[in-house]
Amino acid sequence: MENAIAIKHLSAWFGENQVLNDITMDIRRNSVTSVMGPSGCGKSTFIRCLNRMHDLTPSFRMTGEILFDGRNIITEKVDPVLLRRKVGMVFQQPNPFPRMSVFDNVAVGLRFNGGKKSRAEIAEVVERSLRKAAIWDELKDHLDRAGSSLSGGQQQRLCIARALAVEPEVLLMDEPCSALDPVSTAKIEELIEDLGDRYTIVVVTHNMQQAARISDFVAFFLMGVLVEMDKSAKIFTNPSDKRTEEYITGRFG
Amino acid sequence: MKSIAFRRRATDRIMKALFLLSVFIVILPLFLIFFDLLWKGAKELKWSLLTDLPRPVGEPGGGIANGIAGTLTLAGLAMAGGIPLAVLSGIYLAEYGKGVLASLVRFAVDLLAGVPSIIMGIFGYVLWVLPMKRFSAWAGASALAMIFIPIVVRTTEEMLKTVPVSVREAALALGIERWKTTLFITVRTASAGIITGILLAMARIVGETAPLLFTALGNQFWQTGLDQPIAAVPLQVFSYAISPYDDWHDKAWAGAVVLILMVLVLSIGARFLTRERT
Numbered sequence A: 001m002e003n004a005i006a007i008k009h010l011s012a013w014f015g016e017n018q019v020l021n022d023i024t025m026d027i028r029r030n031s032v033t034s035v036m037g038p039s040g041c042g043k044s045t046f047i048r049c050l051n052r053m054h055d056l057t058p059s060f061r062m063t064g065e066i067l068f069d070g071r072n073i074i075t076e077k078v079d080p081v082l083l084r085r086k087v088g089m090v091f092q093q094p095n096p097f098p099r100m101s102v103f104d105n106v107a108v109g110l111r112f113n114g115g116k117k118s119r120a121e122i123a124e125v126v127e128r129s130l131r132k133a134a135i136w137d138e139l140k141d142h143l144d145r146a147g148s149s150l151s152g153g154q155q156q157r158l159c160i161a162r163a164l165a166v167e168p169e170v171l172l173m174d175e176p177c178s179a180l181d182p183v184s185t186a187k188i189e190e191l192i193e194d195l196g197d198r199y200t201i202v203v204v205t206h207n208m209q210q211a212a213r214i215s216d217f218v219a220f221f222l223m224g225v226l227v228e229m230d231k232s233a234k235i236f237t238n239p240s241d242k243r244t245e246e247y248i249t250g251r252f253g
Numbered sequence B: 001m002k003s004i005a006f007r008r009r010a011t012d013r014i015m016k017a018l019f020l021l022s023v024f025i026v027i028l029p030l031f032l033i034f035f036d037l038l039w040k041g042a043k044e045l046k047w048s049l050l051t052d053l054p055r056p057v058g059e060p061g062g063g064i065a066n067g068i069a070g071t072l073t074l075a076g077l078a079m080a081g082g083i084p085l086a087v088l089s090g091i092y093l094a095e096y097g098k099g100v101l102a103s104l105v106r107f108a109v110d111l112l113a114g115v116p117s118i119i120m121g122i123f124g125y126v127l128w129v130l131p132m133k134r135f136s137a138w139a140g141a142s143a144l145a146m147i148f149i150p151i152v153v154r155t156t157e158e159m160l161k162t163v164p165v166s167v168r169e170a171a172l173a174l175g176i177e178r179w180k181t182t183l184f185i186t187v188r189t190a191s192a193g194i195i196t197g198i199l200l201a202m203a204r205i206v207g208e209t210a211p212l213l214f215t216a217l218g219n220q221f222w223q224t225g226l227d228q229p230i231a232a233v234p235l236q237v238f239s240y241a242i243s244p245y246d247d248w249h250d251k252a253w254a255g256a257v258v259l260i261l262m263v264l265v266l267s268i269g270a271r272f273l274t275r276e277r278t
Helices: A044-052 A079-084 A100-111 A119-132 A152-165 A182-195 A208-214 A232-237 A242-248 B002-044 B047-051 B063-094 B101-115 B117-132 B137-161 B165-173 B178-189 B193-208 B235-240 B246-273
Strands: A003-016 A017-028 A032-036 A060-068 A087-090 A172-175 A199-206 A217-222 A225-231
Touching: A017 A044, A017 A060, A017 A199, A017 A217, A032 A044, A032 A208, A032 A242, A032 B002, A044 A060, A044 A172, A044 A199, A060 B178, A079 A087, A079 A217, A087 A152, A087 A217, A087 B165, A100 A119, A100 A152, A100 B178, A119 A152, A152 A172, A152 A182, A152 B165, A182 A199, A182 A208, A199 A208, A217 A232, A217 A242, A217 B235, A225 A232, A225 A242, A225 B235, A242 B178, B002 B235, B002 B246, B047 B063, B047 B246, B063 B178, B063 B193, B063 B235, B063 B246, B101 B137, B137 B193, B165 B178, B178 B193
Parallel strands: A032 A199, A032 A217, A087 A172, A172 A199
Antiparallel strands: A003 A017, A003 A060, A217 A225
16 A cells, blocks of 8 residues: 555644644655645644544544544544554654653653563664664663753654654654754754655654655645645645745745 | 943842842741750750650650651551542542532642641541540541641642643653553653652641540550550650650650651651652
């Protein structure tokens, strides 16, 4: 199957306020898809639908279909807990668990998600995850340091390692670089490109250059509507919609 | 220009001096009390105070060993029952507590915290002493637990509310169930604050006298069972202090010093056992 996630006629509301309007798009397996748009266009709301992170917001509701593994994950029948083990998430602000070491931060998903694992197995997954997140070499001698004592960029890569440790198929990233300096941003971008071969990655960004650098596909959102979605090269050289052209040429946004 | 800079610096200094002065005034009584106690209790502060049973009037020596054991027993029982109840209630209020029920619970807990401690003694009396027809450690411990619980419920709730949403989201996004997220991630993150609340409440109940008057009653000997009257340091201090004998007055002062030191040792011990390891 080529598509990891198929979204059909997705609309979403916070109370009376509609934030997503009839979104239909496919997310290709093992590729990087950027969701780009100005602030308030609904891009963060959108990716939080994909792992049901809105479940804790009572005023939130959504309609339509999000097909993942052949099932519509919007329905009550899908357990959000199991869904989130398949669809991991990295947040805008690096949020390692305070009062936990680097090692425990990465191991936490394994420890709490059932299935007894030996110490050696956990240590192996921690190392593998930190390697995938390109931070093993920096941290291998500091695994007992507090996660919150690392630099911002290291914290974010630690959070990526933490998400990878539960072996998701999809990785959602909500503006993962917007709180980081340019050097850390470059490292994360490189990591995203790298991981894109093995994982389905959806990145929210309001930074066009970043979307152009890292993604295979770009979806452009505006005021809760999907304006257009296409291959990255096409969007940035020859967009079909006038609004996309105006945004990428800097006439607004 | 120069004079403005001068005035600004002067104001800055004056404010700083004011803050320092306030701190000084606040902590001064603490030291005055402690040194006054040490001074007046010095005569009776010796090892036998910690190791011996009380002796009758006129007989020199004797100690409050049974009271120390009693206070530890009473506080231990009150906390063994109170900590799980109070912490779980605090978790409910912070993590699930929305709507009318939660407001009611919160209101009730605040009311409970405001009830004078002697009323809690009457509560223990009615609950245990009347049906059992006997003063007991159980009665004293329940009265103390009723003082302990509301303090810990509210501090636990407040501490959990300081944990950022991002921490909860991070755990949920890993596919960790909500109850595990709450218990093992959120509570762990707030654990230092929750423990501080528990220690403050402990210090409070260790020093309580009034609720023990009708419940634990006091005892001149080692306790033989939890269904028997039990000694407690504050009760001994109280009865020594209201006695007409000079050597008993000295013992009251020394007992007060022991009480303060007990709270100090228990607090430091708990902090040490639960310190951060990173």
